[in-house]
Amino acid sequence: MGALAEILQEPGAPEAEHTPARTLDADTELAGQARTTRLDHTHDADTEDALLRSLGHDPERWRFAGAPAIYRRDDAGETRYTTYRYKLMPVSESLTGLLDTIKTRTISPRMNADTGAAFTFQASDLQLGKSDNEGTTGTVDRYVESVGVAVERLRRLRAHEPYGTVHLVFAGDCIEGNQSQSGRNMWRTELTITEQTRVFRALLYRTIDAFVEEGADTVLVDVVNGNHDEVQRYQTTRPDDGHATEAAIAVREGLALNEPAYGHVQVRVPVTDQGYMTVPVGDTVFTIAHGHQWRRNQAMNWWSGQAFYEHNPGGAHVLAHGHFHEHEVQRAGKRWRICSPTYDQGSNYFRDLTGAVSQPGGIVYTTCGGQVNDMSIV
Incomplete structure (x- = not known):
């Protein structure tokens, strides 16, 4: 019986196991995606660039698409925390800069990874x-x-x-x-x-x-x-x-x-x-x-x-x-x-x-x- 079982034991291909997951990098999220982040009121940011950095975004790549802040106060009227609900839009290059990029960028073939x-x-x-x-x-x-x-x-x-x-x-x-x-x-x-x-x-x-x-x-x-x-x-x-x-x-x-x-x-x-x-x-x-x-x-x-x-x-x-x-x-x-x-x-x-x-x-x-x-x- 052992020999028969060995003959019939024809293993199929090991499956490429799939574990569903989604990872969002703070610096690569999609433009227009709604995001919500809560910061303690001690995270003061007096400029848009500073607030973007506090929220984990690169101000050289992203700007806010609309007003982002909602304040939460205690019974005495003091700010306890701020909920930022916002969307981002990418920083667009100037037309002149874009045309310069087209003129100067080197055109080269894309090579595949050897392995x-x-x-x-x-x-x-x-x-x-x-x-x-x-x-x-x-x-x-x-x-x-x-x-x-x-x-x-x-x-x-x-x-x-x-x-x-x-x-x-x-x-x-x-x-x-x-x-x-x-x-x-x-x-x-x-x-x-x-x-x-x-x-x-x-x-x-x-x-x-x-x-x-x-x-x-x-x-x-x-x-x-x-x-x-x-x-x-x-x-x-x-x-x-x-x-x-x-x-x-x-x-x-x-x-x-x-x-x-x-x-x-x-x-x-x-x-x-x-x-x-x-x-x-x-x-x-x-x-x-x-x-x-x-x-x-x-x-x-x-x-x-x-x-x-x-x-x-x-x-x-x-x-x-x-x-x-x-x-x-x-x-x-x-x-x-x-x-x-x-x-x-x-x-x-x-x-x-x-x-x-x-x-x-x-x-x-x-x-x-x-x-x-x-x-x-x-």
Whole structure:
């Protein structure tokens, strides 16, 4: 029993734990933000600059937007304390000074921090085994070609900046499976389930090798299940019980047999009974999901709910997903939502119904400090 438990003990990726917090620095608060501060009456300030300093603000950067004081007196009429309720506005430069700054400021490229920057190749919805659009052979050809383009893009970027971390994202629907549409898609598949997973494992190995050969210091391989990857649906199984993550675990075990060559490669999957994961990539935090957890155009609502209830995705900078078969990018505040296109180009049924055809490919981009740059479809 002990040996069996050891085999079944496949730990998911350690989650990037999120503890909600908000820190306000007295010198960097937002202009227009209402603030309330109580000072004892002994804190006399005869000028606006002195009062700003007493309240912890730099008078060279901030001024009051309106009168700030409310006095509180005792029964004898003496001032006991003063409550300052106020808003701030930034000190604006003169137009002449602003124009001088524009003329004299040196224009130079922004360099990423060496330790935190990462290069991501994001792939989703291969749906291997599907017979539409040149079948599995066409999908494999398109995928392998896109990996080649991604590797070349990494080489070009490295000519200017070092990228020691390579991040490979497989955002679900890696195989066609036989559970979609309650199993009605089975007659449109040309490979059995075991053949589909065998092809996916081969593609995982080939992709990892392609980037290992480029000399990456760290290769992170993140795999989640999509709805097509589900093992069964007639009796609800766990969200982590899918063919995509099982194939990834098998690849992880295979790489471990050659530790000298692949010791810097980490294969990560979600923890038990969870369909997504929140993981660090350099100095950026990703939440990786397939996308079937929400309806179209509702991803930000799902993410907001995760943050509201203080789950780990609340600490993520990037939500990477697939499912909707089109490349989409959405930025809100410091958050990025990145949706992958598909590799199978969609279904003939949907094309006949709507005329829609998805342009195939993956996505490459870089991250540093929670920001996304250098994005393109490959």
